[in-house]
Amino acid sequence: MTSQTAIIGAGVMGEALLSGLVRAGRRVDRLMVGEKRAERAHELEERYGVAVLDNRSAAEKADTVALVVKPQDMGDLLDEIAPVLRPGVLVVSLAAGITTAFIEARVPEGVAVVRVMPNTPALVDEGMTAISPGSHCTEADLAEVETLMSSVGKVLRIPERQQDAVTAISGSGPAYIFFVVESMIEAGVHLGLPRSTATDLVIQTLVGSGRMLQETGTHPTVLREQVTSPGGTTASALRELEVHRVRAAFLAAMEAARDRSRALAQGS
Ligand SMILES: NC(=O)C1=CN([C@@H]2O[C@H](COP(=O)(O)OP(=O)(O)OC[C@H]3O[C@@H](n4cnc5c(N)ncnc54)[C@H](O)[C@@H]3O)[C@@H](O)[C@H]2O)C=CC1
Numbered sequence: 001m002t003s004q005t006a007i008i009g010a011g012v013m014g015e016a017l018l019s020g021l022v023r024a025g026r027r028v029d030r031l032m033v034g035e036k037r038a039e040r041a042h043e044l045e046e047r048y049g050v051a052v053l054d055n056r057s058a059a060e061k062a063d064t065v066a067l068v069v070k071p072q073d074m075g076d077l078l079d080e081i082a083p084v085l086r087p088g089v090l091v092v093s094l095a096a097g098i099t100t101a102f103i104e105a106r107v108p109e110g111v112a113v114v115r116v117m118p119n120t121p122a123l124v125d126e127g128m129t130a131i132s133p134g135s136h137c138t139e140a141d142l143a144e145v146e147t148l149m150s151s152v153g154k155v156l157r158i159p160e161r162q163q164d165a166v167t168a169i170s171g172s173g174p175a176y177i178f179f180v181v182e183s184m185i186e187a188g189v190h191l192g193l194p195r196s197t198a199t200d201l202v203i204q205t206l207v208g209s210g211r212m213l214q215e216t217g218t219h220p221t222v223l224r225e226q227v228t229s230p231g232g233t234t235a236s237a238l239r240e241l242e243v244h245r246v247r248a249a250f251l252a253a254m255e256a257a258r259d260r261s262r263a264l265a266q267g268s
């Protein structure tokens with residue numbers, strides 16, 4: 001890929017994308033960053049040797065413009081860069097909730113828009129990204145975004161109507177997993193294990209379980225049953241999780257995330 005890519009908004013997710021592209025071998029002179037915090041901009045220039053420009057200059061020079069600001073900042077950002085977006089430019093939004101229709105209403109005709117929901121494991125090239133085309137998007141545009149996001153992990157094409165649910169499951173998902181990890185470590189400490197021992201045990205259990213899911217292709221219910229010996233320790237623990245309605249709590253949590261994604265689209 002020889003085109004110029006601008007990343008506007010270089011916080012957690014913007015840097016995950018930037019660093020992934022650099023790790024994947026993208027030449028730094030084919031990347032640009034727009035970042036409003038001067039200190040952060042300087043940090044990224046130092047760390048990656050990437051050019052940090054004002055948003056309009058970055059958007060004007062780029063063939064692909066990735067928007068990685070908070071959903072609440074998206075309207076103002078689009079108003080700022082729309083006048084310099086050329087027809088044929090590809091706009092890629094990574095913001096939760098923001099629809100392609102919202103963006104298309106604010107950019108010139110002929111600008112293709114793709115909505116993307118990544119997650120932070122992109123930082124270690126194990127991201128899960130879902131992409132959806134806007135109404136003027138070609139197969140080539142979508143393939144371009146697929147290539148862009150494959151540099152940081154897996155990519156799935158989905159209809160845009162599924163994006164709020166995807167945001168609730170994989171976009172926010174790493175936070176739930178880290179929450180479970182934190183909770184298990186604290187439980188280990190409560191049971192008298194040194195914190196470092198509990199941390200090692202939980203992290204390797206998570207990594208091993210993830211690899212089993214990925215490599216065996218076996219359904220999680222079957223894998224869970226294999227651990228659950230009749231009358232044993234696991235059955236006792238799982239009964240407590242059911243008593244405390246953990247399954248129902250996960251469902252309620254993800255419904256709340258899905259609803260929040262929808263609300264962000266309305267600007268709240
Ligand atoms: N953090 C995550 O796990 C994920 C975040 N996202 C989406 O990515 C977007 C960014 O999220 P984070 O990186 O977590 O937030 P963040 O707050 O870490 O980064 C946003 C960055 O945008 C900059 N910014 C704000 N307005 C700007 C403007 N007008 N011009 C240039 N830079 C500007 C801020 O200074 C900041 O560095 C959000 O829309 C979020 O929904 C999507 C998936 C996962």
Ligand SMILES: O=C(O)[C@@H]1CCC=N1
Nearest residue numbers: 095096167171172173
């Ligand atoms: O919490 C958020 O709104 C963003 C979107 C998905 C993950 N983080």
